[in-house]
Amino acid sequence: MRILEPDGSFAPTPEAEPLREIVEALDESALEQMYRDMAVTRAFDQQATMLQRQGQLALWPPSLGQEAAQVGSARAARSQDTIFPSYREHAVARVRGVDPVSILALMRSATHGGWDPTDPKNGNTRLYTLVLGTQVPHATGFAMGLNFDGRTGSGDAEKDEAVVVYYGDGAASEGDVHEAMVFAASYSTPELFFLQNNQWAISVPVATQAAGPLANRSAGYGIPTLRIDGNDVLASYAASRMYLDEARAGGGPRAIEAVTYRMGAHTTSDDPTKYRTKAEEESWARRDPIARMRAFLENRGAGSEFFADVDQEGEALAADVRTRIAEWPDPDPASMFAHVYSEPHALMEQQAAWLAEYEASFEGGAA
Numbered sequence: 001m002r003i004l005e006p007d008g009s010f011a012p013t014p015e016a017e018p019l020r021e022i023v024e025a026l027d028e029s030a031l032e033q034m035y036r037d038m039a040v041t042r043a044f045d046q047q048a049t050m051l052q053r054q055g056q057l058a059l060w061p062p063s064l065g066q067e068a069a070q071v072g073s074a075r076a077a078r079s080q081d082t083i084f085p086s087y088r089e090h091a092v093a094r095v096r097g098v099d100p101v102s103i104l105a106l107m108r109s110a111t112h113g114g115w116d117p118t119d120p121k122n123g124n125t126r127l128y129t130l131v132l133g134t135q136v137p138h139a140t141g142f143a144m145g146l147n148f149d150g151r152t153g154s155g156d157a158e159k160d161e162a163v164v165v166y167y168g169d170g171a172a173s174e175g176d177v178h179e180a181m182v183f184a185a186s187y188s189t190p191e192l193f194f195l196q197n198n199q200w201a202i203s204v205p206v207a208t209q210a211a212g213p214l215a216n217r218s219a220g221y222g223i224p225t226l227r228i229d230g231n232d233v234l235a236s237y238a239a240s241r242m243y244l245d246e247a248r249a250g251g252g253p254r255a256i257e258a259v260t261y262r263m264g265a266h267t268t269s270d271d272p273t274k275y276r277t278k279a280e281e282e283s284w285a286r287r288d289p290i291a292r293m294r295a296f297l298e299n300r301g302a303g304s305e306f307f308a309d310v311d312q313e314g315e316a317l318a319a320d321v322r323t324r325i326a327e328w329p330d331p332d333p334a335s336m337f338a339h340v341y342s343e344p345h346a347l348m349e350q351q352a353a354w355l356a357e358y359e360a361s362f363e364g365g366a367a
């Protein structure tokens with residue numbers, strides 16, 4: 001399902017026809033906001049990659065190339081919805097209100113979780129998880145809870161809640177994802193499974209993981225599924241909007257396979273030239289999601305002042321996080337024991353005492 005061609009022309013495929021109304025309801029400012037979200041996140045993401053190279057971060061997983069899949073779905077979610085990201089959803093986190101510097105702090109190993117998911121300013125965004133697939137059963141369990149607690153399915157679109165869970169093509173081979181889908185389908189959860197098929201799980205191509213479209217997997221559990229052009233922000237928005245509204249209204253789980261491409265390295269620890277060709281990278285560069293939306297907006301008359309303003313916002317955000325991450329305080333090492341168990345625990349106390357003694361053995365005490 002596609003709405004925008006790679007050259008930015010508006011040409012909905014037959015599968016997109018039922019979604020026309022959703023797209024046509026978007027005014028100029030909503031369309032421009034989606035471009036802004038994508039371009040500003042890209043500026044942030046590129047800054048983060050450079051910060052890792054400068055030794056300021058331990059690791060960075062770039063979102064480069066996946067901005068349309070992320071922004072469309074994040075803008076489609078309503079404020080009361082809860083988001084379960086993986087570890088590459090920088091555009092999603094930003095759209096939901098998470099301060100991007102918190103993601104840098106996480107990748108600097110200067111915080112355990114990054115942000116407080118219960119703080120309203122973080123838009124019900126749960127924490128990143130680096131253990132593949134683990135967030136998917138968490139999301140389904142949460143969505144089952146919404147059913148049990150009567151927080152969804154009443155028919156009030158402003159109040160009913162839903163869940164969006166993000167995962168990758170590699171994670172789609174994890175048992176967790178399948179188990180979550182079984183429960184979701186059986187318990188009719190208000191949940192959108194949002195798969196970003198970016199073609200690669202580190203160095204393993206998707207063809208090694210699946211003999212057919214990954215969309216067939218969720219469909220096989222009886223979950224209505226759409227396979228969309230993940231580099232088309234309008235396709236991502238419209239499909240997510242429709243499916244989330246259906247899920248919130250009591251229709252049960254829905255799934256989207258967003259076919260996209262990881263234009264950067266898996267993380268800053270990876271060298272993709274070892275396992276994929278220049279030709280492949282170039283063919284996806286021609287389908288860049290940001291260039292596509294820019295061409296669409298230009299055709300509708302967006303002027304150079306708008307694009308200059310977006311560029312400026314991206315540069316300002318990059319400068320801002322660059323300054324703030326350099327000033328980020330090193331955490332107290334003892335804090336690592338604080339949130340392992342919800343209640344005091346003998347093993348944690350023993351380990352904390354050992355660490356305190358070890359730190360004290362250095363001249364001048366702890367660093």
Ligand SMILES: Cc1ncc(C[n+]2csc(CCOP(=O)(O)OP(=O)(O)O)c2C)c(N)n1
Nearest residue numbers: 088130131132168169170171198200201202
């Ligand atoms: C349970 C588990 N197994 C293996 C890994 C190592 N690992 C980290 S990322 C990754 C590939 C994930 O690929 P995909 O799900 O497609 O997400 P992408 O990185 O492409 O966004 C692997 C194997 C892990 N983090 N967790």
Ligand SMILES: [Mg+2]
Nearest residue numbers: 168169200201
């Ligand atoms: Mg992948």
